[in-house]
Amino acid sequence: MSTYFNSVIRKRMILIGFVFLVWFVVILTRLVHLQIFEHARYKSEVVDQNQKKIESEPKRGTIYDRNGRIMARSLPVPSVFFQPPKNETPAELMAEVDRIRGLLQLSENDMARIEGRIRKKDPFIWIKRKIDPAIAEKIKDLGLGSVFLKEENDRFYPMGRRAAHVLGGVDIDMKGRTGVEQEYDSVLKGEKGQVLILRDARRRGYHVQTLKEAVAGRDIYLTIDEAIQYFAEKELEKTVAAHNADWGTVIVSNPGTGEILAMANCPTYDPNDFPPPVEAVRNKAIQDMFEPGSTFKVVTAAAARETQSVSLTDVFDCSDGAIEVGGGSVRDHVRMGMLSFEDVLVRSSNVGTIKIASRVGEKPFFSTILNFRFGQPTGIDLPGEAAGKVRPLDRWNRLMSLSHVAIGYEISVTAAQLLQAINIIANDGKHIPLRVTLNRPAGDLDRPEGPVRAVENTISERTARELTAVFEKAVREGTGTSAKLDGFEVAGKTGTAQIYDRALRSYVSSRHMAAFVGFVPAENPALSMTIVINEPKGIQQYGGQVAAPVFREIAARSLRYLHVRPRIETEPIITAKLEKVKPQ
Amino acid sequence: MVRKKMNAKLIALGVGSICLLLVILTFYIWYQTEAIRLGLESGKLENKIQSLKEEIKQLEVRKAALLSLDRVEKTAREQLGFSEPRPDQVVYEDNDFQAARQP
Numbered sequence: 077m078s079t080y081f082n083s084v085i086r087k088r089m090i091l092i093g094f095v096f097l098v099w100f101v102v103i104l105t106r107l108v109h110l111q112i113f114e115h116a117r118y119k120s121e122v123v124d125q126n127q128k129k130i131e132s133e134p135k136r137g138t139i140y141d142r143n144g145r146i147m148a149r150s151l152p153v154p155s156v157f158f159q160p161p162k163n164e165t166p167a168e169l170m171a172e173v174d175r176i177r178g179l180l181q182l183s184e185n186d187m188a189r190i191e192g193r194i195r196k197k198d199p200f201i202w203i204k205r206k207i208d209p210a211i212a213e214k215i216k217d218l219g220l221g222s223v224f225l226k227e228e229n230d231r232f233y234p235m236g237r238r239a240a241h242v243l244g245g246v247d248i249d250m251k252g253r254t255g256v257e258q259e260y261d262s263v264l265k266g267e268k269g270q271v272l273i274l275r276d277a278r279r280r281g282y283h284v285q286t287l288k289e290a291v292a293g294r295d296i297y298l299t300i301d302e303a304i305q306y307f308a309e310k311e312l313e314k315t316v317a318a319h320n321a322d323w324g325t326v327i328v329s330n331p332g333t334g335e336i337l338a339m340a341n342c343p344t345y346d347p348n349d350f351p352p353p354v355e356a357v358r359n360k361a362i363q364d365m366f367e368p369g370s371t372f373k374v375v376t377a378a379a380a381r382e383t384q385s386v387s388l389t390d391v392f393d394c395s396d397g398a399i400e401v402g403g404g405s406v407r408d409h410v411r412m413g414m415l416s417f418e419d420v421l422v423r424s425s426n427v428g429t430i431k432i433a434s435r436v437g438e439k440p441f442f443s444t445i446l447n448f449r450f451g452q453p454t455g456i457d458l459p460g461e462a463a464g465k466v467r468p469l470d471r472w473n474r475l476m477s478l479s480h481v482a483i484g485y486e487i488s489v490t491a492a493q494l495l496q497a498i499n500i501i502a503n504d505g506k507h508i509p510l511r512v513t514l515n516r517p518a519g520d521l522d523r524p525e526g527p528v529r530a531v532e533n534t535i536s537e538r539t540a541r542e543l544t545a546v547f548e549k550a551v552r553e554g555t556g557t558s559a560k561l562d563g564f565e566v567a568g569k570t571g572t573a574q575i576y577d578r579a580l581r582s583y584v585s586s587r588h589m590a591a592f593v594g595f596v597p598a599e600n601p602a603l604s605m606t607i608v609i610n611e612p613k614g615i616q617q618y619g620g621q622v623a624a625p626v627f628r629e630i631a632a633r634s635l636r637y638l639h640v641r642p643r644i645e646t647e648p649i650i651t652a653k654l655e656k657v658k659p660q
Numbered sequence: 661m662v663r664k665k666m667n668a669k670l671i672a673l674g675v676g677s678i679c680l681l682l683v684i685l686t687f688y689i690w691y692q693t694e695a696i697r698l699g700l701e702s703g704k705l706e707n708k709i710q711s712l713k714e715e716i717k718q719l720e721v722r723k724a725a726l727l728s729l730d731r732v733e734k735t736a737r738e739q740l741g742f743s744e745p746r747p748d749q750v751v752y753e754d755n756d757f758q759a760a761r762q763p
Binding site for chain 1: 717720727
C-alpha cells in the first residue's frame with residue numbers, strides 16, 4: 077500500500093513541480109521580455125508618466141538709469157498650459173479647456189489653435205501666457221487635472237514711454253528685440269535652469285526638484301538721466317505738436333565723457349506694449365538719415381581753419397545774395413554784403429560758405445568730413461545705427477558737389493553724427509565716442525566711472541576754440557538767438573534744409589528739416605545737444621525758430637538740475653549757524 | 661529540569677539596558693521628527709523670504725512708476741500749486757558737475 081501511495085504521490089509531486097517549473101519559466105520569460113527587451117520603452121513611459129523636466133527661466137537683469145532709478149525690471153507672472161492625457165478624446169480635452177475659457181477670455185482663434193494642437197497630439201500646449209495672478213488663483217481652485225500654471229517673467233517698464241527707444245523692448249519669450257534690450261541681450265538674459273517635477277498617477281505634481289539653478293542676468297546702468305530725459309521728451313513732444321511736424325528727435329550728452337544723458341524721439345511708444353506701432357518703431361536719433369543743411373557748416377568752418385586756407389580776418393563778398401553753382405544758383409535768405417569769416421557763419425550765409433569751401437578745396441574738405449567720422453556709424457552701443465551717406469570723392473560732381481556739401485546737401489547724416497561733430501568742437505578737438513551704458517557693477521552707485529574710452533584728436537585745440545567763439549556769436553547775435561540762455565554762453569549752429577522729394581525728383585521749397593546743434597556753457601561745456609524737427613508746418617520752419625528754442629528750454633532745466641551755476645551776480649545769501657558756546 | 665535562578669543584578673541590567681535603548685530610540689525618533697519639522701519650517705520660511713523679496717521688487721517697480729517725473733510734476737503743479745522758480749529764486753550751494761573742459 078505504502079509503495080502504491082508513494083508512487084502516486086511522487087507522480088503528483090513531479091506533475092506539480094513541472095507545472096511550477098512551466099509557470100516559473102513563463103514568468104521568467106515575461107520578466108526578461110519586460111526588463112531587457114522592452115526596458116527602454118517601459119522606462120520612458122514610466123518616466124513620462126511620473127516625471128517631467130522643465131526649463132526654469134532665469135531672471136532678466138534690471139536696467140537702471142545713471143542714478144539707480146529702475147527703468148526696466150522682470151517680475152514673475154503666471155502662465156497657463158495644458159498637458160493632454162493620452163487616454164482622452166479631443167472632445168473631452170476641449171471640454172476641460174472650455175471650463176477656463178471665460179476666465180482667460182480666450183477668443184475663437186485661441187480655441188481653434190488649442191484644438192489643432194490637441195488633434196496633433198502635442199504634449200505641451202500654451203493656453204495663455206503672462207496672465208493676472210488673481211485669475212491664476214481662480215484657475216488653481218478649479219483643480220483641473222491637465223491644466224497647469226507655470227511661473228514666467230514679464231518685463232515691466234515703470235516709467236512707461238520714458239527713454240523707450242533707448243530701452244527698446246522684449247518679445248513674449250523675453251528676447252531683446254530693440255534698443256539696449258537687444259544690444260545687451262546676452263548680458264541681461266542669464267542662463268536657463270532645469271527643474272524636475274515628480275507626478276502621481278493622475279499626473280499631479282507632488283514634488284519639485286531643481287536640477288540646475290537658473291543664473292540671473294546682469295543688471296545694466298544707462299548713462300541716461302531720467303530727469304534730463306523727461307525734460308527732453310516733454311519739450312520735444314510740445315514742439316512737434318506746436319509745429320505740426322512729422323517727427324522730431326533730441327539727443328543730449330555730456331561732451332566730456334560721451335555719455336548720452338537723454339535720447340528722445342517723437343512719435344514714441346510704451347515698451348510695456350511691445351511691439352510698438354510702425355510709425356514709432358525707429359529710433360530716429362540714430363537710424364534716420366537726413367541732409368544736415370547749415371548745421372554742416374560747422375565741418376566746413378573746421379576744414380577752413382584746420383587747413384589754414386581762410387584766416388579769421390578774411391572778408392567774403394556776399395552782396396549778390398546768390399552764387400552760381402553748376403549751372404544753377406544757391407541763394408541766401410537775404411543779401412548780406414561783405415562778411416568776415418566769422419560773420420559768414422554767424423549769419424549762416426550760403427554764398428560765403430561756398431566761397432570758403434572753394435578755398436579749402438575738395439580733397440582737404442573731404443578729408444575733414446572723414447575725420448569728423450561722417451559716413452560711418454558713431455559706434456554708440458545701440459543696434460541698427462545708420463552710417464549716413466558720404467559720396468566718395470571720385471563720384472563728386474566737379475561743378476557742384478563741393479558747394480552743395482559745404483552747405484549740408486548731397487550728404488546724409490544722423491542726429492547722433494551731428495552730436496558727435498559738435499562734441500569734437502566742445503572737447504577742444506578731441507573725439508570721445510558716444511555711449512548709452514555705464515561700466516558699473518550692480519548696486520555700486522558710488523563707484524566712479526573709469527576713464528572715457530579712446531580719445532583721438534580730430535582737429536586742433538586752436539581751431540576748436542576759434543569755432544567755439546564763432547558759434548557763441550552765432551547764438552548771441554546770429555541765427556541762433558532763440559537758444560540764448562540767461563547767465564550762460566551758448567555755442568551753437570542752426571540748420572534748415574529743404575527736403576528732397578523722391579517722387580518729384582527735386583527739392584521742395586515748402587518742406588524743411590529744422591535743426592540745431594550746440595553746447596553750454598561754451599567755456600566749459602556741461603551739455604551738448606542735437607535737435608532735429610522734420611517737416612514743421614506753418615509760418616515758422618527755420619532751425620532758429622523751431623529747433624533752437626527746444627535747446628534753450630531743455631538746457632535751462634537741465635543745467636539747473638545739474639547744479640551748473642549761471643554767471644549772474646545774485647544777492648549774497650546771509651546764513652546763520654548755531655555753535656555751542658563753551659562754558660567759561 | 662532545574663530552573664536557573666535569575667540574578668537580580670542581571671535583571672536590573674537588562675531592564676536598565678532596555679530602558680536606555682528605549683530612551684535612545686525615543687530621542688532618535690524625536691530628533692528625526694524635529695529635524696524634518698524644522699526642515700519643513702525652514703523651507704517654508706525660505707519660500708516666504710523669496711516671495712517677500714519678489715514683493716519688494718514689485719513694490720520698487722510700483723514706487724518707480726509713482727515717482728515718474730511727469731506724475732510728480734503734474735501733482736506738484738495741479739494739486740500743490742507749485743510753479744517754475746524764477747532764475748533769481750534759485751540758490752546754488754556748490755557746483756559739483758564735472759564739465760568737459762577742466763580748469
